Amino acid sequence: MSVLDGIRTGGGRVRLLQDRRLPVLVTAGLFLVMFGFGAFRYQSYGFLDGQVFMNLFIDNGYLLAAAVGATFVILTGGIDLSVGSVIGFTTMLTAWLVEKQGLPFLLVAPIALGVGAFGGYLMGYVIHHFEIEPFIVTLAGLFFFRGLCLVISKESISITDPTVNRLAQTHVPLPGGSFLSIAAVVSLAVLALAYYVLHYTRFGRRVYAIGGNEQSALLMGLPVAGTKIAVYTVSGFCSALSGLLFTLYIQSGDPLHAVGLELDAIAAVVVGGTLLTGGSGYVIGTLFGVLVLGLIKTLIQFEGTLSSWWTKIATGVLLFAFILIQRTMTARRRT
Amino acid sequence: MAEPRPVLEMTGIVKEFAGIRALSDVDFRLFPGEIHALLGENGAGKSTLIKVLTGVHPLDGGTVVLDGRPVRITSPLQAQQAGIRTVYQEVNLCQNLSVAENILIGREPVRAGRIRWKELRRQAAQLVTRFGLDLDVSAPVGSYPLAVQQLVAIIRAVGSGVAGDGGAGSGTRVLILDEPTSSLDRDEVEELFALMRRLREEGVAIVFVSHFLDQIYEVCDRMTVLRNGALVGEHLVADLGRVNLVKLMIGKDLDELEELSEHHGQSQAGETVVKAEGLSRAGAIAPFDLEVRTGEVLGLAGLLGSGRTELARLLFGADTSDSGRVYFEGQQAALREPNDAIGRGVAFLSENRRTEGLVPDLTVRENIILALQAARGWTRPVPASQRDELVAKYIAALDIRPADPEAKTGSLSGGNQQKVLLARWLLTRPKLLILDEPTRGIDVGAKAEIQKLVVSLSEEGVAVVYISAELEEVLRLSHTMGVLRDRRLVARMANGPDVTAGRVLEIIASGEHQ
Numbered sequence: 001m002s003v004l005d006g007i008r009t010g011g012g013r014v015r016l017l018q019d020r021r022l023p024v025l026v027t028a029g030l031f032l033v034m035f036g037f038g039a040f041r042y043q044s045y046g047f048l049d050g051q052v053f054m055n056l057f058i059d060n061g062y063l064l065a066a067a068v069g070a071t072f073v074i075l076t077g078g079i080d081l082s083v084g085s086v087i088g089f090t091t092m093l094t095a096w097l098v099e100k101q102g103l104p105f106l107l108v109a110p111i112a113l114g115v116g117a118f119g120g121y122l123m124g125y126v127i128h129h130f131e132i133e134p135f136i137v138t139l140a141g142l143f144f145f146r147g148l149c150l151v152i153s154k155e156s157i158s159i160t161d162p163t164v165n166r167l168a169q170t171h172v173p174l175p176g177g178s179f180l181s182i183a184a185v186v187s188l189a190v191l192a193l194a195y196y197v198l199h200y201t202r203f204g205r206r207v208y209a210i211g212g213n214e215q216s217a218l219l220m221g222l223p224v225a226g227t228k229i230a231v232y233t234v235s236g237f238c239s240a241l242s243g244l245l246f247t248l249y250i251q252s253g254d255p256l257h258a259v260g261l262e263l264d265a266i267a268a269v270v271v272g273g274t275l276l277t278g279g280s281g282y283v284i285g286t287l288f289g290v291l292v293l294g295l296i297k298t299l300i301q302f303e304g305t306l307s308s309w310w311t312k313i314a315t316g317v318l319l320f321a322f323i324l325i326q327r328t329m330t331a332r333r334r335t
Numbered sequence: 336m337a338e339p340r341p342v343l344e345m346t347g348i349v350k351e352f353a354g355i356r357a358l359s360d361v362d363f364r365l366f367p368g369e370i371h372a373l374l375g376e377n378g379a380g381k382s383t384l385i386k387v388l389t390g391v392h393p394l395d396g397g398t399v400v401l402d403g404r405p406v407r408i409t410s411p412l413q414a415q416q417a418g419i420r421t422v423y424q425e426v427n428l429c430q431n432l433s434v435a436e437n438i439l440i441g442r443e444p445v446r447a448g449r450i451r452w453k454e455l456r457r458q459a460a461q462l463v464t465r466f467g468l469d470l471d472v473s474a475p476v477g478s479y480p481l482a483v484q485q486l487v488a489i490i491r492a493v494g495s496g497v498a499g500d501g502g503a504g505s506g507t508r509v510l511i512l513d514e515p516t517s518s519l520d521r522d523e524v525e526e527l528f529a530l531m532r533r534l535r536e537e538g539v540a541i542v543f544v545s546h547f548l549d550q551i552y553e554v555c556d557r558m559t560v561l562r563n564g565a566l567v568g569e570h571l572v573a574d575l576g577r578v579n580l581v582k583l584m585i586g587k588d589l590d591e592l593e594e595l596s597e598h599h600g601q602s603q604a605g606e607t608v609v610k611a612e613g614l615s616r617a618g619a620i621a622p623f624d625l626e627v628r629t630g631e632v633l634g635l636a637g638l639l640g641s642g643r644t645e646l647a648r649l650l651f652g653a654d655t656s657d658s659g660r661v662y663f664e665g666q667q668a669a670l671r672e673p674n675d676a677i678g679r680g681v682a683f684l685s686e687n688r689r690t691e692g693l694v695p696d697l698t699v700r701e702n703i704i705l706a707l708q709a710a711r712g713w714t715r716p717v718p719a720s721q722r723d724e725l726v727a728k729y730i731a732a733l734d735i736r737p738a739d740p741e742a743k744t745g746s747l748s749g750g751n752q753q754k755v756l757l758a759r760w761l762l763t764r765p766k767l768l769i770l771d772e773p774t775r776g777i778d779v780g781a782k783a784e785i786q787k788l789v790v791s792l793s794e795e796g797v798a799v800v801y802i803s804a805e806l807e808e809v810l811r812l813s814h815t816m817g818v819l820r821d822r823r824l825v826a827r828m829a830n831g832p833d834v835t836a837g838r839v840l841e842i843i844a845s846g847e848h849q
Contacts, residue, residue: 020431200450200452202443202445205450206440208431209429209436211431212431212432213428213430219427220427220441221441222440223412279429
């Protein structure tokens with residue numbers, strides 16, 4: 001009896017270690033620990049004010065939107081390096097169309113989204129049909145869109161459009177006196193939509209299947225080509241959306257906006273427990289990844305004496321630790 | 336009906352890869368309610384034929400007629416829709432998804448675009464039960480052993496779109512099983528065969544590819560034999576004996592083989608160089624015992640894919656073993672990588688000399704010196720004078736042409752490339768030399784020279800493991816013979832006048848001999 005129990009708990013432990021949800025739980029746990037640490041250390045500075053927590057969403061909404069797109073790509077085992085450049089380009093395009101061409105923001109937004117999605121589609125098409133590494137193709141995209149920024153203007157364009165200002169400054173009130181920005185609400189809506197698509201649609205399951213084994217997915221008769229191209233289209237769309245949210249956040253277009261942001265997005269996805277090899281991970285994990293990265297920034301701001309570069313160091317250490325965890329987990333799974 | 340209409344007729348099928356003919360003018364037909372074996376050595380074109388039929392590779396010529404109508408199948412999806420279902424050699428499932436998803440992905444039950452998970456699990460569970468399995472369909476497929484995964488793949492292949500209609504295989508016209516049994520044990524094979532027979536009774540035409548001749552004779556009704564991408568013949572299983580079948584697959588007449596064999600009986604048994612006990616690797620080679628002494632040539636015979644190369648790779652540490660021990664000169668050795676074996680004096684000439692041995696863009700001199708330099712470590716370069724002397728010596732000894740140490744190795748003929756590789760390894764003064772197909776694809780003269788070299792090396796006391804698809808060559812050179820069949824070393828015997836090509840062929844065909 002007791003022996004049997006032992007075996008059962010042993011089996012349970014193995015199952016826990018192999019459970020694909022474990023990395024998400026680890027990240028969520030890490031977030032709670034970090035938050036608890038902040039609450040303890042900076043209690044007297046108002047860390048426990050609900051708005052501090054909400055600001056995580058307000059300050060990182062654009063990153064969340066981009067990271068959700070990156071999650072789709074990484075789930076198929078691909079990578080999208082063009083994210084930051086597409087964001088930067090979207091801010092420029094939006095600022096230029098609104099300020100210099102006088103188009104209404106509500107018309108400009110769908111144009112920008114369409115351009116981002118089309119850029120993603122093209123990269124996906126090249127990746128699939130010419131069988132080129134996504135790393136290379138999206139690297140080309142990175143240079144291309146960053147270059148396009150400078151074609152529009154070499155200088156920053158600040159936005160004075162009243163619609164943009166109103167959207168940027170609107171507070172969505174929450175119970176307890178705190179509030180969210182429109183951008184934060186949009187990014188959470190995108191997250192919810194992505195969750196639904198990945199878990200309740202055939203397209204979403206194909207994304208997982210391709211990440212699990214592309215060759216198998218093909219031989220199972222799944223439309224691999226269409227799915228792969230769609231995934232890069234989704235990422236391009238999310239990058240453009242992220243660019244719009246970033247425009248609202250900064251209220252300007254600048255050719256140097258969001259340089260290297262693709263790396264933050266990838267870091268958030270990986271810290272959120274999605275395997276870079278594809279097929280395993282949850283978009284909810286990406287939310288926690290973004291929150292953890294955001295919380296690092298917040299903690300360093302509260303500390304006050306630390307240079308902001310410590311954010312990068314902490315992110316680096318964290319990423320490294322999570323990749324090691326992924327590695328040991330996949331190694332265990334294989335045996 | 337004297338001659339029922341075939342469900343599938345492929346005529347004059349041609350497939351080329353980069354100008355090389357993988358299939359030339361192959362005919363293949365399939366009748367409903369039969370199990371049809373597709374046979375041939377590795378590289379005979381079985382997998383290519385299957386991939387052409389299932390739309391993975393486009394057709395370069397020929398026609399496919401399904402149910403009396405000509406069809407053009409251009410994608411796996413289209414093949415599935417036409418009722419051609421396939422289970423490939425490698426289990427083609429997504430390890431990260433659940434059993435239920437793997438069975439039904441691509442045809443999940445949806446309502447307004449939303450997957451109905453409960454219904455999906457219910458349908459999957461129903462299919463699994465119908466095939467007599469008891470699985471938790473929501474568990475990841477990767478958590479089950481390979482054998483179960485194989486059955487899941489079959490359930491996926493034959494499970495119809497909607498559970499609940501007709502028999503287990505409704506909707507399936509043709510089921511292709513490419514080496515489905517290589518990862519199954521005896522009981523699991525029985526289960527699979529029972530399933531195959533049930534599907535046969537339901538009128539499904541089954542294509543069965545297997546290396547295991549026993550299984551062919553147990554379950555199949557008809558067979559088609561391919562060799563070198565061409566059709567050799569179609570026979571009823573009952574009409575063709577095993578020895579004749581093996582002859583068809585190898586493409587040599589028995590008498591012709593008898594004539595060629597010569598014997599090389601005297602084994603000057605020296606000390607044991609290498610000894611393996613129960614060495615094995617799952618899916619590659621079953622546990623085997625082996626011993627090679629100084630000056631002994633051990634010849635390994637068997638069909639392509641019978642595990643010859645896999646055995647050699649274990650001895651060289653190119654693959655790690657799952658079980659068993661290896662001893663070199665009496666000392667147990669743990670071979671984790673080739674370097675462990677090289678350090679103990681093992682040299683291995685791979686069968687793929689172009690991809691796994693030679694660096695074609697380096698000169699003959701550089702290629703020859705490579706292994707010696709590796710053995711010394713990169714920090715201690717071989718002095719130039721010594722290097723040139725050694726290279727010159729081996730170019731002369733092996734008669735490498737052109738005798739120019741600065742020639743690009745890639746420009747040499749196959750036989751001379753092989754000699755360059757041989758020189759490279761001889762330079763390290765190996766105690767055990769493993770030659771995997773050293774004479775494949777080289778001309779007759781070079782072949783004879785390499786064979787002579789092997790004899791003289793063994794006279795100098797080098798232990799040699801000699802692998803070749805050419806039975807006569809193995810018979811002529813070996814002191815001891817090992818015969819492999821179905822990834823198992825089935826026989827070991829001293830070479831002598833009584834060991835003939837016919838006898839070895841019989842062992843390959845039957846395996847009763849131990």
